[in-house]
Amino acid sequence: MAFIGRGVWKACRQPLSPLCRGTTHRYSSHTTEKSVPYEKTLKQEAGLSGPTKPLPKSADVVVIGGGSLGCQTLYHLCKLGMTNVVLLERDRLTAGTTWHTAGLLWQLRPSDTEVELLAHTRNVISSELVEETGLETGWIQNGGLFIASNKQRLDEYKRLMSLGKVYGIESYVLSPAETKDLYPLMNVKDLYGTLYVPKDGTMDPAGTCTTLSRAASARGATVIENCPVTGIQVKPDDLGVKRVKAVDTPHGTIQTPCVVNCAGVWATKLGEMAGVNVPLIAMHHAYVVTERIEGIQNMPNVRDHDASVYLRLQGDALSVGGYEQNPIFWDEVSDKFAFSLFDLDWDVFMQHIEGAVNRVPALEQTGIKSTVCGPESFTADHKPLMGEAPEVRGFFLGCGFNSAGMMLGGGCGKELAHWIVHGRPEKDMYGYDIRRFHHSLTNNNRWIRERSHESYAKNYSVVFPYDEPLASRNMRKDPCFRNRAACFKKDTVLDYDYYGAYDVPKNTVYPYSEILGKEYTFDFPPHHDVIRDECLTCRNAVAVFNMSYFGKFYLIGSDAKKAADWLFTADVNKAPGSTVYTCMLNQRGGVESDLTDQGFQCSLVDHTEDMGMISIQGPKSRELLQQVMDADLSNEAFPFSTHKIVDVAGHKVRAMRLSFVGEMGWELHIPKESCLPVYNAVMAAGAKHGIRNAGYRAIDSLSIEKGYRHWHADLRPDDTPLEAGLAFTCKLKSSVPFLGRTALEAQKSKGLHRRIVCFTVDEKVPMFGLEAIFRDGVPVGHLRRSEFGFAIDKTIGYGYIRNPDGEFTLERMGVTYKATAHLKSPFDPENKRVKGVRGSLKLCSHPRDLLLLPITLPENRGPHFQAMSKDK
Numbered sequence: 001m002a003f004i005g006r007g008v009w010k011a012c013r014q015p016l017s018p019l020c021r022g023t024t025h026r027y028s029s030h031t032t033e034k035s036v037p038y039e040k041t042l043k044q045e046a047g048l049s050g051p052t053k054p055l056p057k058s059a060d061v062v063v064i065g066g067g068s069l070g071c072q073t074l075y076h077l078c079k080l081g082m083t084n085v086v087l088l089e090r091d092r093l094t095a096g097t098t099w100h101t102a103g104l105l106w107q108l109r110p111s112d113t114e115v116e117l118l119a120h121t122r123n124v125i126s127s128e129l130v131e132e133t134g135l136e137t138g139w140i141q142n143g144g145l146f147i148a149s150n151k152q153r154l155d156e157y158k159r160l161m162s163l164g165k166v167y168g169i170e171s172y173v174l175s176p177a178e179t180k181d182l183y184p185l186m187n188v189k190d191l192y193g194t195l196y197v198p199k200d201g202t203m204d205p206a207g208t209c210t211t212l213s214r215a216a217s218a219r220g221a222t223v224i225e226n227c228p229v230t231g232i233q234v235k236p237d238d239l240g241v242k243r244v245k246a247v248d249t250p251h252g253t254i255q256t257p258c259v260v261n262c263a264g265v266w267a268t269k270l271g272e273m274a275g276v277n278v279p280l281i282a283m284h285h286a287y288v289v290t291e292r293i294e295g296i297q298n299m300p301n302v303r304d305h306d307a308s309v310y311l312r313l314q315g316d317a318l319s320v321g322g323y324e325q326n327p328i329f330w331d332e333v334s335d336k337f338a339f340s341l342f343d344l345d346w347d348v349f350m351q352h353i354e355g356a357v358n359r360v361p362a363l364e365q366t367g368i369k370s371t372v373c374g375p376e377s378f379t380a381d382h383k384p385l386m387g388e389a390p391e392v393r394g395f396f397l398g399c400g401f402n403s404a405g406m407m408l409g410g411g412c413g414k415e416l417a418h419w420i421v422h423g424r425p426e427k428d429m430y431g432y433d434i435r436r437f438h439h440s441l442t443n444n445n446r447w448i449r450e451r452s453h454e455s456y457a458k459n460y461s462v463v464f465p466y467d468e469p470l471a472s473r474n475m476r477k478d479p480c481f482r483n484r485a486a487c488f489k490k491d492t493v494l495d496y497d498y499y500g501a502y503d504v505p506k507n508t509v510y511p512y513s514e515i516l517g518k519e520y521t522f523d524f525p526p527h528h529d530v531i532r533d534e535c536l537t538c539r540n541a542v543a544v545f546n547m548s549y550f551g552k553f554y555l556i557g558s559d560a561k562k563a564a565d566w567l568f569t570a571d572v573n574k575a576p577g578s579t580v581y582t583c584m585l586n587q588r589g590g591v592e593s594d595l596t597d598q599g600f601q602c603s604l605v606d607h608t609e610d611m612g613m614i615s616i617q618g619p620k621s622r623e624l625l626q627q628v629m630d631a632d633l634s635n636e637a638f639p640f641s642t643h644k645i646v647d648v649a650g651h652k653v654r655a656m657r658l659s660f661v662g663e664m665g666w667e668l669h670i671p672k673e674s675c676l677p678v679y680n681a682v683m684a685a686g687a688k689h690g691i692r693n694a695g696y697r698a699i700d701s702l703s704i705e706k707g708y709r710h711w712h713a714d715l716r717p718d719d720t721p722l723e724a725g726l727a728f729t730c731k732l733k734s735s736v737p738f739l740g741r742t743a744l745e746a747q748k749s750k751g752l753h754r755r756i757v758c759f760t761v762d763e764k765v766p767m768f769g770l771e772a773i774f775r776d777g778v779p780v781g782h783l784r785r786s787e788f789g790f791a792i793d794k795t796i797g798y799g800y801i802r803n804p805d806g807e808f809t810l811e812r813m814g815v816t817y818k819a820t821a822h823l824k825s826p827f828d829p830e831n832k833r834v835k836g837v838r839g840s841l842k843l844c845s846h847p848r849d850l851l852l853l854p855i856t857l858p859e860n861r862g863p864h865f866q867a868m869s870k871d872k
Contacts, residue, residue, distance in 0.1 A: 049226065050226055053222060055254055059084050059086040059256045060258065064088050064260065065262035065266075065399075066225065067405065068098045068205065068208065068209065069412065069416075070089070070398070071208075072414070075216045077221070080418065084220070087221065093213060093225060096337065098205045100374040103202050104144075104301055107197055110463045113428050117408055117427070118407055120410050122410070124410040129211045132215055135214065138204020138206075139202075139203055140313075142201055143200050143201070144301050144303070145179070145183060145300040146194060147303065147304040148195070150192050152522065153192065155522045156462050157193075161195060162772045162782075163772060165772050166773075171196065178194075179193075185362050190358075203406050208406070229248065231273050232244065232247060234395075244392060264405075271397075274391075280378060280385060281452045282377055284342050285327070285374065285376040286373035287321030289320075289368070290369060293316065296362075307322075307359065308322045309352045322351075322352040324351050328342075376403045377399060380441075383402070384398075384404075385434050386419070386429060387435065388434075390435055396416065402456075412432070424586050425717075428718050441476075450498075453471065454471040455469075457499055470493070470497075478612060479548055479673075479675035480614065480675050494507050522813070524766045532790045533692070537690065538661055538694060538698065539702075542689050543698070544692075546612075547615050548612040559602045565737075565738065566737065568582040569741075581729055585721070586717060588740065588743050589721075592717050609672075611671060612669075613670065614675075615665060615666070616682060617661050618664070620686075628649050631647075631655065640834055651674035653669060660702075660708055662702060662703070663702075668682075701789060704785065704786070707758060707824065707825030709724055709725075713769070719800070720747060754802050757801055760797075760822065760826055761794060762818070762820075763817050766788065768785075769786050771783045771797065774808065776807055781800055783797035789826070791827055794826070
């Protein structure tokens with residue numbers, strides 16, 4: 001018998017040289033009951049060959065992959081009323097990656113969307129399926145315990161606890177002594193504290209997927225096992241757009257307009273069949289199962305992030321696993337791999353043992369019942385890949401879940417099903433949407449490998465507000481890069497060193513990494529004063545912002561005007577030279593960033609890569625630009641919200657008088673080859689005006705101070721312009737139809753049930769978003785984002801709430817701070833400064849004195865807001 005004791009483990013090691021780790025494809029061709037926790041379930045109906053059911057000739061949707069995501073997506077498609085849907089599994093349900101997962105479910109994550117997704121999974125597994133089918137899924141609610149060995153880690157957990165209060169998730173911060181009472185076998189001598197979440201738990205992959213498939217089948221779905229996919233037929237339509245037409249198998253072809261790729265680590269191969277890039281990578285991921293441990297029964301699951309280890313209760317034993325800095329890549333993904341396991345590399349896995357034994361000393365004398373080392377898929381940002389592939393219409397992704405497919409499966413399966421049926425998810429899924437990655441990166445193997453490795457290695461790192469990756473820097477450079485790099489010398493980055501793994505020499509002198517490390521704080525970061533100087537220079541003199549990475553698109557074609565009228569909420573029929581601030585909505589009235597059409601004869605041309613853009617902002621911007629520009633920049637000749645083609649230092653550029661920071665300024669849209677000379681001319685002319693370069697952190701502060709909305713923070717697809725205070729962007733007074741208009745009109749007639757509100761805090765305390773909003777001591781929402789406003793010298797946050805009346809507080813890491821609510825910008829609410837009029841700083845008055853008045857809803861639902869189009 002092998003023990004987890006440090007000395008005895010050495011006899012169990014199976015050495016594998018670092019050079020082999022990148023290419024190894026050794027794996028066991030068989031499994032035993034000892035090494036497969038769910039073997040008994042998996043043996044059911046064993047020995048069958050060929051598909052378990054006849055293939056239909058056609059289907060509305062074909063889901064490929066019978067793991068957690070495939071089964072959840074199928075089930076939720078059926079719940080939306082679809083019956084002609086098919087799931088194809090090349091082997092048996094849960095084969096590949098799902099069957100060997102640890103099955104942990106933690107309710108708290110540093111994202112409001114993820115908290116909601118996890119809540120849905122928990123509801124489906126713990127109650128919904130049981131009520132619907134009468135079958136048990138294997139859900140065990142034994143709680144979760146997060147270990148903090150230092151103050152920063154406990155601060156992170158307190159942030160999660162504050163967000164959890166908004167969603168009604170019970171959690172407690174425990175002292176070391178209280179932790180010992182809860183978990184007597186735990187060593188608490190080195191603890192700073194813990195976070196205890198009583199209603200966390202574990203799921204049984206086999207029981208869950210079996211129950212999901214039966215529930216879906218009862219609703220009309222067809223589940224076919226032992227049926228591998230050999231091809232995806234794709235054909236262009238009359239407009240040249242590639243679309244899914246059929247799925248090929250050795251046993252026949254299914255005609256279908258929609259395929260869902262839930263193939264786990266095999267998703268990349270499936271994507272290749274359709275000409276779709278799936279940017280994920282396969283790695284070995286392991287845990288060991290111990291023999292019986294006396295006294296461990298009913299203990300909560302444990303995540304000791306600082307030791308990079310988790311301890312999952314498994315009956316009267318523990319599963320012990322973690323995330324290491326030298327994971328083994330599985331480059332030669334085998335189609336024959338189903339319920340197989342890799343040989344565990346003890347040289348890699350041993351780094352988890354010291355932390356596990358330190359946390360639960362009884363492990364040192366506990367035997368090992370089995371080892372489980374299987375493949376898992378990982379992505380560049382440790383987030384799943386979902387949504388419709390940009391290359392092929394009708395090809396959806398539900399893969400790349402970074403070993404979290406079980407816990408995210410229910411929520412993501414529901415959103416993916418809604419995406420397929422209605423063209424959009426219900427929640428803000430932008431962070432998971434495959435389109436978040438630039439097309440130049442999704443087939444860049446170096447970028448995928450480096451970023452995925454770093455995301456894996458840092459999976460248990462503290463989630464700080466201003467973290468940045470070290471992997472694959474400088475893969476894309478904007479036209480102003482050379483000059484910006486010279487100005488910001490501290491930003492110089494080196495090639496990725498894999499944190500010293502795989503015999504790659506570690507970067508020993510790395511200023512950027514050292515500076516980044518100092519930003520790892522929940523207090524004001526070291527660069528707080530630098531950002532302050534940039535912001536105040538913009539407010540008092542002039543600053544230049546490189547915004548070349550912003551998207552620049554041209555809508556062209558015979559129906560371009562019709563498309564613009566339909567897509568944009570604002571009236572774009574203005575005089576030449578005008579600019580229009582507008583939103584683009586989905587059918588539910590939510591704000592989108594992408595464009596959709598109705599078969600208009602037009603096209604959208606992306607000029608982002610061949611054009612740069614610098615923004616010159618501040619009260620001295622006019623004086624500066626007048627020196628280098630051949631146009632009259634007076635208010636009369638060049639009013640706010642207009643644009644012209646002008647000459648700057650001998651180069652033709654498009655100058656737009658706009659601002660995203662609330663100051664007088666111009667954006668210069670410049671052909672790529674002219675960017676550097678124009679930038680140099682601006683900087684030379686601005687020297688006597690005290691010009692300085694400013695970065696995106698300054699934009700965040702300046703924009704929130706002015707009350708300008710950030711898409712995907714203040715404004716998301718689940719928010720409407722009326723709720724976001726952007727009713728003035730909507731042409732509701734005209735008769736022109738536009739996408740989402742019906743939803744907005746219905747919302748306006750009923751009155752708003754919630755509204756974005758600005759909060760300021762007098763105490764100088766850092767906030768970053770996700771802080772809980774309390775009204776009269778009751779949680780009513782959370783901040784979408786928060787920054788420090790240097791001109792008004794206050795912390796500012798924005799969040800959506802139902803009623804602006806009452807006494808407000810914001811909770812940060814368990815501590816509450818008195819807050820003041822505002823319905824208009826706390827800085828320059830009359831919009832004078834963007835028009836070149838320097839006014840004094842003025843804070844808005846109480847919400848009762850402003851444009852939106854609370855009224856009473858029927859059905860005793862409390863106050864809500866009445867939409868008014870004057871609020872800007």
